[in-house]
Amino acid sequence: MSFVSLVLRNLFRQRMRTALTVVGISVGITIVVALGAITGGLKDTAGAMLREGGADFMVARKGSADLTFSAVSAKEWTQVASMQGVERATGVLMHVTRHGSNPFFPLLGIRAAQLEQSPPELVAGRLLAPGATDEVILGTSAAADTDSAPGSSVTIAGKPFRVVGIYRSDNVFYDSGGYAPLEAVQDIARKPDVVTAVYVTAQAGAEPRALAVAIEDAYPELTTVRDVTEYGKVDQGIQIMDALNLAVSVLAIALGAIAVMNTMIMAVFERTREFGILRAVGWRGSRIMRLVLTEALLLCLVAAVLGTAFGVLATRGVMLIEEIRNFLEPTYTLDVFVRAVLIAAGVGLVGALYPAYRAVRLSPMEALRHE
Amino acid sequence: MSSVPAIDCVDVVKTYEEGRIRALAGMSLRVEAGEFVAVVGPSGCGKSTLLHLIAALDRPDAGEIHVAGHDLAHERSLDHYRAHHVGMVFQLHNLLPTLNALENVQVPMFELDLGGAERRERARQLLETVGLSERERSRPAQLSGGERQRVAIARALANDPSVLLADEPTGNLDSEAGRIVLELLERIRAERETTLVLVTHDTDVSERADRIVRMLDGRVDESSAPRATVLTLAPPTLRPVRGS
Numbered sequence: 001m002s003f004v005s006l007v008l009r010n011l012f013r014q015r016m017r018t019a020l021t022v023v024g025i026s027v028g029i030t031i032v033v034a035l036g037a038i039t040g041g042l043k044d045t046a047g048a049m050l051r052e053g054g055a056d057f058m059v060a061r062k063g064s065a066d067l068t069f070s071a072v073s074a075k076e077w078t079q080v081a082s083m084q085g086v087e088r089a090t091g092v093l094m095h096v097t098r099h100g101s102n103p104f105f106p107l108l109g110i111r112a113a114q115l116e117q118s119p120p121e122l123v124a125g126r127l128l129a130p131g132a133t134d135e136v137i138l139g140t141s142a143a144a145d146t147d148s149a150p151g152s153s154v155t156i157a158g159k160p161f162r163v164v165g166i167y168r169s170d171n172v173f174y175d176s177g178g179y180a181p182l183e184a185v186q187d188i189a190r191k192p193d194v195v196t197a198v199y200v201t202a203q204a205g206a207e208p209r210a211l212a213v214a215i216e217d218a219y220p221e222l223t224t225v226r227d228v229t230e231y232g233k234v235d236q237g238i239q240i241m242d243a244l245n246l247a248v249s250v251l252a253i254a255l256g257a258i259a260v261m262n263t264m265i266m267a268v269f270e271r272t273r274e275f276g277i278l279r280a281v282g283w284r285g286s287r288i289m290r291l292v293l294t295e296a297l298l299l300c301l302v303a304a305v306l307g308t309a310f311g312v313l314a315t316r317g318v319m320l321i322e323e324i325r326n327f328l329e330p331t332y333t334l335d336v337f338v339r340a341v342l343i344a345a346g347v348g349l350v351g352a353l354y355p356a357y358r359a360v361r362l363s364p365m366e367a368l369r370h371e
Numbered sequence: 372m373s374s375v376p377a378i379d380c381v382d383v384v385k386t387y388e389e390g391r392i393r394a395l396a397g398m399s400l401r402v403e404a405g406e407f408v409a410v411v412g413p414s415g416c417g418k419s420t421l422l423h424l425i426a427a428l429d430r431p432d433a434g435e436i437h438v439a440g441h442d443l444a445h446e447r448s449l450d451h452y453r454a455h456h457v458g459m460v461f462q463l464h465n466l467l468p469t470l471n472a473l474e475n476v477q478v479p480m481f482e483l484d485l486g487g488a489e490r491r492e493r494a495r496q497l498l499e500t501v502g503l504s505e506r507e508r509s510r511p512a513q514l515s516g517g518e519r520q521r522v523a524i525a526r527a528l529a530n531d532p533s534v535l536l537a538d539e540p541t542g543n544l545d546s547e548a549g550r551i552v553l554e555l556l557e558r559i560r561a562e563r564e565t566t567l568v569l570v571t572h573d574t575d576v577s578e579r580a581d582r583i584v585r586m587l588d589g590r591v592d593e594s595s596a597p598r599a600t601v602l603t604l605a606p607p608t609l610r611p612v613r614g615s
Contacts, residue, residue, distance in 0.1 A: 001474040002487055009469050277465045280428055281479040281526065282454020364428040364453075368465070 007294045010267070017263060022303045024259040025347055028252030029307020029340050034314045035248055036339060039241040040331030041172075046231045046238055048171035054118050055090065055199035056208035059215060060234040062223040067196060067235045068094055074193040076222060080215055081198075085206035090114040091195035093185045097157040100145040102326035106177035107136075107156055109185025109195070120174070125150030125165030133184050137165035139175035141326060156180070157188045172329035197234075200224075249339070253346050256303075260296050260351025268292060268355045275359050276367025285360040292359050296352030297345060304344035308337055375440055377534055377566035378402040378425055383434030385420050385589075394420040395431070396589035404533070407560055407567040409580035417589040418570040422536050425568065426459045427452050439533045454482035458527030458565075460556075462539035464519040466511040472498060472522045473507040479529040497525040501555055517548025524555060528563075535560065537569040541576055553579065 011018050049058070049067065059080055060070040072080075072091070081089035092110050099105035112128040119127055120137075128135045136156065138148055143166045148154055152163040161180060169175040186192050200215070202208040212224035223233045232239040268275070278288055315330045378400065385395040394417045402408050410418045423429045424436055427449040436443045439456045446452050453459075466475045476494035485493070498507050501521040511519050520540055527535060537556060541549030553576055560567040569580065577583050585592040 001470070001477050001490070003481065006470075013469060273465075274467055277467060278478065279450070280426070280453065280459055280465070282450055282452075282482045282530065283478075284448070284450040284454075284482065287481065365423055368428070368461075 003291075003294070007291065007298055010271075010291075010295055011299060014267070017266070018299060021259050021263040021299060022306060025252075025256040025300055025303035025344060026307035026310060028248075028256050028347075029304055029344055030310040030314055031248050032245070032252050032343055033308050033311025033336055033340050034318070034330075035241070035245045036336035037311070037315045037330035037332050038318075038328065039238065039245050040333050040336060041329045042238055042241055043228050043231075044329070044331050045171055045173040045327075046235070047228050048169070048174060054201065055088075056202045057212050057224050057226040058197045058199055058234075059089075059222050059224050060197040062221055062233065064234045065236050068096055070196050070234055071191065071194045072196070072198055072222065074195075076219060077195055077198050079219070080200065080222075083211070083215060083218070085203050085211045085214070086200055087203040087206075088114075088117060088199075088201040090117070090199045090201075091182065092197055092199065093182060093189060093191060093194065094196040095157070095185050095189040097188075099154075099156050100142065101322050102142065102145060102176050103323050104176075104327040105142065105156070106173060106327075107185055107188070108177060108179045109182040109189075110179055111182050115179055120167035120169055120179070123166050123168050125163070127165055128179065128181055129164070132164075133181050134159075134161050135164045136161035136178050136180045137167055138163055138178040140166060140168050141172065141176040142178055145176070145326065159184065159188055172325070173327050176326040249343055253343055253350065256300070256344070256347035257351040260300065260347055261354060263299070264292060264296050264352045264355035265358070267295070268359045272362060272367050272370035275362055276364050276370065279362070279364035280368060289356045289360050292356035293349065293352050296355075297348040300344040300348035300351075301341070303347075304341045307344070308340050311340070375404075376401045376437070377404040377406065377439060378568065379435075379437040380421070380425070381435045383421070383424060383431045383436060385417070385424060385429070385431050393589055395424070395434075397434070398586070398590045399434075400584060400591065402566055402568060404566055405560075405564045407557070407579075407581045408569070408584055409577035409582070410568065410570045410584045410586060411572070411574075411577045412586035412592065414572075416586040418586055419538050420589075421586070422459075422538050422568065422570050425534070426457050426536050428459070451482070454479060455530055456532055457534045457536055458530070458532040460520070460523050460527050460535070460537040460540045462542045464511065464516075464523040466519055466522055466526070468511050471508050471510050472503060472514065472518075472525075475511070475522055476525045476529055479526060483530055494525070494529070497528055498522070500528070500559070501525045515548065516544050517551055520544060520548070520552050521555060524552070524559070528559065531563075532565070534566045534568070537567065539570055539572065541571070541573060549573070549576070 059072065060067065061072060064070040077089060077091045092108055095107045096104050097107060112130045115127055123140060128137060146154055148163045150163055150165055154161050154163055202211050212226060215222060215224055225231055225233055275288060319325050380398060380400045383395050383398045386393050398421055412418055424431050425438060427443050441452055441456060473494050476497050477490045480490045498504050501524055503518060503521055506514060506518060541552050544552060556567060559565060571577050
C-alpha cells in the first residue's frame, strides 16, 4: 500500500460527493479554458492586424475604444510617411459589414500599389489593378461562403464589386474578409480622406522602437502599437476579454475553493476518529496534512483534466455556429492549459488548507473519542 | 532491578473539564523493562487515562513520565515517540475500515524509512505472528472481534516498540477470543522481551501478569497491593509469573 493508494482509497469512499465536487470545479475550469482559447484567438487576430503587410508597427488614433473607430487623416498619413526612417507607410481603412453569412465581414481598403508591396498569398486570380475602383479580392473562407471565384460579381455594403482574386490567410479574420481599393471603401464607409491605421515599415538600419517614439512625440493625437500587449491603446476589446478572463478565473478559484473546502471539511469531520488513530500510531502532523492536501489536489487535478476537455469541447461547439466561425478561431496555447492546472491546484490548496489544519490540530485523544 | 525503568511515572496529575474531573491524582508507577503489569481498578479510577498519557496520546497537567529513557514533557516530537517506542492496543480495535488487515498493519510503518515491498513483507510476518496470514486481504468488517484485535496487536508491533500498552484488549471479546488474544500478548512479550502494561477489569487476565497495580481515585491503591509492592522489587527474570 502506497501513500497515493491510501489517498485514492479515501477519495473513492464517498464517490458521489467526490464526483460532484469534481464536476463543480470542472465547470469553472471549462469556462476558464474556453475563455482563454477565445481570448487567445482574438489576440492572434490582433497580432495579425499589427503585422499587416509585414509592418514593424501600426499607427492609429489614440484612445480609440475599438480599432474600427480609429481615424487617421490623409494629412497625418502623409506626414508619418514623410518622417525620417520610414520605409513604407501603408494606409488601411477597415470597414466591418455583413456579407454572405458573415455578420463581421472585414472589408479592407488599401491602395493597389501598396497591396502589391506586401501582397497576401494568392490562390487564384490576381491582385487589385491600379486605378480600378470596383475590384475586390476575397479570402478563401469569404469566397467559399459566397460561392465566389475570380470573375464573379459580389455586392458588398450595397456596392457592386468584381472578384479578381482569391487569397489565403492563416488568420480566420482576414480569410473571411477582402481587400478593395481604398477610395471605394472610403466611399462605402463615408469616411473620405481617412484610414483606420497606417502600417509603418522602418528603413533598414532605423530602429522601429525609436521611430515609433518619434511619431508619438511628433503627433500626440496618434499612438503606435508594436505588439499585442500594446493593443489596448487602440482597442479595449482584448482588455475587456482579459479582465473577464481574470474575473472568471478568480470566481472559479473562489467557488471551487468553497466546494473543495466543503468536501474536505466533511471528509475530515467524518474521519476525525481515523485521524486520531493515525496520530496514535505515530503519524506526524505534516504527514496528515499531506494526506488531506494530496486528496484535495488529486481531486482538483482530475477536475482540471475534465474541465480542460470540456472547455475544448465547449469551444468547438461554439465554433459550429457559422457566424462566429467566420471571425474567430480559438487558440489553444500551452498558457491556457497551464492556467487551468494552476487554477485547479490553487483551488485545491486554498480549499484544503483549513480542513488540513483542522485535522492536524486535533489532539489524538480528542480525535479518538469522536463518534 | 534495572537502573533505567521502561516506564517511570512520578506524581502524575490529569484533570478534565477545567479541573472538575480529576482522573489522575498524583499517580506514580515504575515498570521495569520486560515486565508484564496489569493495571486494575473500578471504572473511572484513571486506568485508561494513565495508559493514554504513557502512550503520549494526551499530556499530563503535572508530574513526570519517562518511557524508555524519554522524558515525555521534554520530548521534541511526540509523534516520533509514538511511532517508534510504544505500541497501543485499544479496547475497540481502532482499525481503519477501508484498509484490509495487511494494509492496516502497514499504517505505522509509513514513519519508518521502508520501501513498499519491505513494508508489505514486514506486515505479512506480523500477521503470521498473530496467526492471521490467511486473512490478510480481509477488511475489519469481514473479521471477527478476536481477529480484529489480533490485527490491532500486529499493528501495535509494526515498528518494533519496546513498550506495548493494551487498554482492555479482551474487554469486547468472548472468553475464547479473549484467551487467544491474551496468550498472544504473553507470547509476544516473552519472545520480544517487550514491556507490557495492560489495563483490565478481568481478574482472570490480571492474574496472568507479573504484577498487578490496583488503582483507586486516580492513584495506586496502596492498601490493597502487597503483591504489587513485592513484585516491583524483583528483577523480571526472577519474578514469579502468576498466581504465587
